[in-house]
Amino acid sequence: MDDALRRLVDRLAELPGVQAVALGGSRASGDARADSDWDLGVYYRGAFDPAGVRALGHPGEVSELGAWGGGVFNGGAWLRVDGVPVDLHWRDLDVVDREIADAEAGRVRIEPLSFHLAGIPGYILLAELAIAEVLIGDLPRPSYPAALRRAAPAVWTNTARLHAAYARSHAAAGRQAQCLATLTVATLQTAHAALAARGEWVTNEKRLLDRAGLRALDGIVDAAEAAPTSLAVTCDRVEDLCAPVWAAADPVRHD
Structure with missing residues (x-):
């Protein structure tokens, strides 16, 4: 400095x-x-x-x-x-x-x-x-609270699932931009869940997908086409990508 x-x-x-x-x-x-x-x-x-x-x-x-x-x-x-x-x-x-x-x-x-x-x-x-x-000056220097590590993955996963589910309505109508944008949000939220489960702090989204092992989203989005059938497959692929994190956050759920 x-x-x-x-x-x-x-x-x-x-x-x-x-x-x-x-x-x-x-x-x-x-x-x-x-x-x-x-x-x-x-x-x-x-x-x-x-x-x-x-x-x-x-x-x-x-x-x-x-x-x-x-x-x-x-x-x-x-x-x-x-x-x-x-x-x-x-x-x-x-x-x-x-x-x-x-x-x-x-x-x-x-x-x-x-x-x-x-x-x-x-x-x-x-x-x-x-x-x-x-x-x-003096400031708190917090460690990652155990209660937060237990609670945050489920909160992020629940909202990610909602976004992924709603993306299918865009897919069915051929709304490619909205479908892909909604799936991207869902994957970023899933990445937050993954890092929260590990007790790792996040301050921005720049390297979030990489840190969570979800960078494969780029290839999924790149391969998407505007036809409803193609977008439905894209939704499937994104859900498959996120599924391990979702299952870890809610291990008793089997859908």
Whole structure:
């Protein structure tokens, strides 16, 4: 991290309400390329005004709280700091506390979020903390709760099955785009189930299929044709691909 980014971290930490700043994303996980963005979590408690970030004067876009849908990902900023791309993410520590308690109790909630086809679980906040490098302040460093590992696979599998079943209505009508999109969502949700069963954190969908061993979806989608009979076969193939994960999540089910 160069001097300009260090200065940014220091100035963020001085903003009212900010309790900690952490490095996340690929820079923290070790998967970064030379041109990767720098992802910084700005953890606050109580009142926090993004206008303070805007006043730092870096070019880019700064969102208000709640601008990203009002869920666990409640806003952030895209900045250029001496030409370096930096993403900021607002993180409410009261929400973090709630999500830790929910995860430890095995409660799972999935929210829609732009750019995340499968949706995101509330426990993604724990995943971020687990891999983050805390730069300033103190933050929880959660391990994967046993109750979450037991509960999350079934939650993801149930919604994946629903998507896969509904894809068949698109297939029967020859709606190729909707059929394949719905099957893709189902497979990504199945991948979440597989990694939850292994107690592995997920922070985004970029390598999700690879990590879950479901990358064969690419070939299935590529071979699909618009005719209803072809799309029905595609549905069969996707369900066959996902079936081992579904069975593991619900071993007493035999359909």
